[in-house]
Amino acid sequence: MTPRRKQRLTMVLIIGALLASAIGLMLYALNENIDLFYTPTEIHEGKSGQFPQVGQRLRIGGLVVEGSVVRNKETLSVAFDLMDTGPKVTVTYDGILPDLFREGQGIVATGVLQEGFVIVADEVLAKHDEEYMPPELAEQLKGIKHVKPSEAGY
Amino acid sequence: MFTWLHPYAKTERAYALCQSLFPYFLSAAVLGLVVGLVWGLVFAPPDYQQGDSFRIIYIHVPSAILAMGTYVAMATAGLVGLVWQWKTAYMSMIAIAPVGALMTFISLFTGAAWGKPMWGTWWIWDARLTSQLILLFLYFGVMALYAAFSDKQQAGKAAAIIALVGVINIPIIHYSVEWWNTLHQGSTITKIGRPSIAPEMKWPLLVSIAGFIGLIGTLVLLQLKNVILIREAHRPWVKKLLLTSSTKGER
Numbered sequence: 001m002t003p004r005r006k007q008r009l010t011m012v013l014i015i016g017a018l019l020a021s022a023i024g025l026m027l028y029a030l031n032e033n034i035d036l037f038y039t040p041t042e043i044h045e046g047k048s049g050q051f052p053q054v055g056q057r058l059r060i061g062g063l064v065v066e067g068s069v070v071r072n073k074e075t076l077s078v079a080f081d082l083m084d085t086g087p088k089v090t091v092t093y094d095g096i097l098p099d100l101f102r103e104g105q106g107i108v109a110t111g112v113l114q115e116g117f118v119i120v121a122d123e124v125l126a127k128h129d130e131e132y133m134p135p136e137l138a139e140q141l142k143g144i145k146h147v148k149p150s151e152a153g154y
Numbered sequence: 155m156f157t158w159l160h161p162y163a164k165t166e167r168a169y170a171l172c173q174s175l176f177p178y179f180l181s182a183a184v185l186g187l188v189v190g191l192v193w194g195l196v197f198a199p200p201d202y203q204q205g206d207s208f209r210i211i212y213i214h215v216p217s218a219i220l221a222m223g224t225y226v227a228m229a230t231a232g233l234v235g236l237v238w239q240w241k242t243a244y245m246s247m248i249a250i251a252p253v254g255a256l257m258t259f260i261s262l263f264t265g266a267a268w269g270k271p272m273w274g275t276w277w278i279w280d281a282r283l284t285s286q287l288i289l290l291f292l293y294f295g296v297m298a299l300y301a302a303f304s305d306k307q308q309a310g311k312a313a314a315i316i317a318l319v320g321v322i323n324i325p326i327i328h329y330s331v332e333w334w335n336t337l338h339q340g341s342t343i344t345k346i347g348r349p350s351i352a353p354e355m356k357w358p359l360l361v362s363i364a365g366f367i368g369l370i371g372t373l374v375l376l377q378l379k380n381v382i383l384i385r386e387a388h389r390p391w392v393k394k395l396l397l398t399s400s401t402k403g404e405r
Contacts, residue, residue, distance in 0.1 A: 138202030
């Protein structure tokens with residue numbers, strides 16, 4: 001490399017490193033705001049000292065607790081508990097649930113926090129993990145019986 | 155160490171290289187896409203959770219991964235242009251940009267079409283989706299800035315700077331699903347250790363990725379040939395090339 005090229009290369013690399021660290025610091029500072037949702041534990045115990053307020057509109061993400069789904073026979077309204085590793089939060093929702101919604105599934109709900117760790121949701125989205133496998137293998141590995149949501153019966 | 159590359163700084167040699175590489179990329183594209191997509195979309199087993207809807211992975215994942223790979227290639231061309239000041243480096247950069255933008259668009263579009271039935275929404279402003287959208291805008295920025303200058307050497311320099319600054323977005327896209335909580339799930343095939351996709355689903359995906367690489371190469375070479383011909387239209391070798399091909403009745 002000629003000295004001029006070397007000089008240009010170092011200039012480009014220095015500017016690149018400075019920009020990368022600037023953007024890195026910015027993202028680090030914004031860290032909590034980039035998170036899409038609160039976990040149930042964070043609703044109870046706060047997130048780095050910040051407690052979500054009653055009446056605040058927020059997103060919550062967690063796993064639907066087995067056996068906690070209660071449906072109203074006449075309407076679309078449904079209530080279920082969410083948890084991650086700690087305490088539970090109850091979500092109520094009036095609307096059509098996504099196909100992937102089932103007990104044990106990860107979901108993300110948007111709604112307003114009420115007294116007593118209840119969230120009145122107006123949107124429920126289903127999360128799925130990065131594992132893909134045929135139904136027979138899932139039954140063998142995970143003990144998950146493949147049930148179509150329309151035949152799940154809850 | 156890279157002196158063997160120097161002849162390709164000349165447009166004529168670069169054009170000839172495009173011509174000779176073209177059939178390989180084209181056959182890889184046709185073979186990979188036909189085998190990978192038919193295998194994936196028809197013969198691979200359905201997913202235990204998502205049923206047949208998961209099959210969109212065979213278009214979504216290749217386009218998303220390669221949108222990032224293509225960006226790195228474009229930025230590398232920009233870096234070479236800035237440091238070594240080769241004309242052909244900027245030409246490659248601007249030939250790659252629209253192809254990368256296309257891949258990014260395909261990944262966003264298929265992602266939306268996948269998100270609606272599975273998650274329940276077309277779009278959500280989570281870190282993965284937003285950073286991928288920024289990638290699309292970075293491609294547009296490079297193309298727009300290049301088009302804004304009439305002196306194409308200046309244009310290449312400005313666009314290369316945007317391209318290099320944007321490289322910071324690539325690790326952000328990749329790690330967004332680990333650093334923050336998102337609706338988008340984690341990486342499947344770039345995950346280290348236990349593969350999280352069954353082998354009979356993974357192989358068609360890998361073939362499809364190879365096909366997409368072929369497709370991107372084909373499109374970039376076509377585009378680069380055009381860029382070279384347009385920029386060098388006044389050169390004797392271009393005139394000679396066009397004359398001989400027009401008398402022979404082919405392009």
